[in-house]
Amino acid sequence: MKISLAPLQGYTDWVFRQAYQKNIGGIDEFYTPFLVLQNDGIVKTAHKREVEPYDDKCNNLVPQFLCGSSEELSFFEAYFSELGYSKMNWNMGCPYPMVTKKGKGSGLLPKPNKVEEILEKGFHNKLKLSVKLRLGLLDDTEVDAILPILKDYNISEIILHPRIGKQLYKGTVNLNRFNDLYEKYESYLGYNGDIGCEEDFKKVKNLFPELQHVMIGRGLLKDYWLPYKIKGIALPSSDIRRNQLKNMHNDIFKLYSSYLQGDTQIMQKMKPFWEYFSSHFENEKKVLKAIKKSVGIKKYEQAVEFAFSQQLKVDKG
Numbered sequence: 001m002k003i004s005l006a007p008l009q010g011y012t013d014w015v016f017r018q019a020y021q022k023n024i025g026g027i028d029e030f031y032t033p034f035l036v037l038q039n040d041g042i043v044k045t046a047h048k049r050e051v052e053p054y055d056d057k058c059n060n061l062v063p064q065f066l067c068g069s070s071e072e073l074s075f076f077e078a079y080f081s082e083l084g085y086s087k088m089n090w091n092m093g094c095p096y097p098m099v100t101k102k103g104k105g106s107g108l109l110p111k112p113n114k115v116e117e118i119l120e121k122g123f124h125n126k127l128k129l130s131v132k133l134r135l136g137l138l139d140d141t142e143v144d145a146i147l148p149i150l151k152d153y154n155i156s157e158i159i160l161h162p163r164i165g166k167q168l169y170k171g172t173v174n175l176n177r178f179n180d181l182y183e184k185y186e187s188y189l190g191y192n193g194d195i196g197c198e199e200d201f202k203k204v205k206n207l208f209p210e211l212q213h214v215m216i217g218r219g220l221l222k223d224y225w226l227p228y229k230i231k232g233i234a235l236p237s238s239d240i241r242r243n244q245l246k247n248m249h250n251d252i253f254k255l256y257s258s259y260l261q262g263d264t265q266i267m268q269k270m271k272p273f274w275e276y277f278s279s280h281f282e283n284e285k286k287v288l289k290a291i292k293k294s295v296g297i298k299k300y301e302q303a304v305e306f307a308f309s310q311q312l313k314v315d316k317g
């Protein structure tokens with residue numbers, strides 16, 4: 001069973017992934033947040049940093065992209081394979097209207113013919129292509145017409161988040177619909193969605209015992225040791241975990257400081273990081289508030305000191 005880290009734009013960038021792998025570990029495969037090809041035919045620098053240089057970024061990494069045309073698919077296939085990657089992931093799940101209106105992300109799910117046309121003209125089997133998708137954009141049966149096409153075109157793996165795009169992240173995951181597809185596709189399907197603790201994982205694993213791949217996102221950001229718990233790896237002591245958290249934070253801060261210009265830019269990255277990181281601490285709301293209201297690096301450092309003076313949450317082992 002492979003446990004992967006879901007891509008979360010703004011949270012699981014290369015800086016986070018690098019620090020996590022160095023300080024915590026337990027994840028078998030990482031996915032980049034989606035890359036896009038801009039109208040001018042260029043991949044922007046921030047997106048390039050996710051995958052380049054290969055030697056620095058490649059470790060168990062699957063680059064992800066958004067695309068709505070065969071040209072874009074061909075572009076990404078050539079780009080990633082030239083860099084040295086052997087896998088790539090097509091995002092057909094993004095639910096945001098800015099993306100779906102352009103016929104990308106889950107905007108492709110009501111258009112099986114379009115998906116087929118893109119694959120027919122744009123995919124040359126240079127590397128393994130997997131797809132991350134939802135059940136549909138507006139309707140949870142749209143996926144039924146998409147999956148047979150993906151199988152026909154030699155898509156290596158499907159990762160299904162059983163919500164529809166219209167839901168965004170609201171409501172619950174639809175395990176009944178996942179089950180329908182699991183009965184048909186079994187280990188070809190990977191599961192993603194709402195695994196926040198070991199019990200959530202067990203529930204999914206019991207329902208779908210043939211699963212080969214479970215992808216976790218927000219659950220990991222709130223509990224860095226969730227993969228340990230899922231895999232039955234003994235947790236480090238509380239003192240060690242506190243140090244690991246400190247080192248995570250310090251490495252992330254250092255990496256951002258190494259290439260961003262000025263305190264404002266660094267704070268724009270560090271503050272969102274705490275939205276999830278704070279949940280490792282007792283008094284997480286107080287911790288987050290202190291971070292959010294700090295202005296300038298000095299005050300920020302004081303807020304960080306305050307956070308690390310708090311107990312770690314007991315339920316985190």
Ligand SMILES: Cc1cc2nc3c(=O)[nH]c(=O)nc-3n(C[C@H](O)[C@H](O)[C@H](O)COP(=O)(O)O)c2cc1C
Pocket residue numbers: 006007008009010032033034064091093094132161169192193194195215216217218219
């Ligand atoms: C802030 C945020 C950013 C996300 N960015 C991406 C992305 O770049 N690519 C993608 O495929 N999914 C993205 N997702 C969806 C997640 O990968 C995942 O499918 C979703 O959070 C459900 O899994 P979870 O409940 O384990 O977090 C994002 C989700 C959130 C909340």
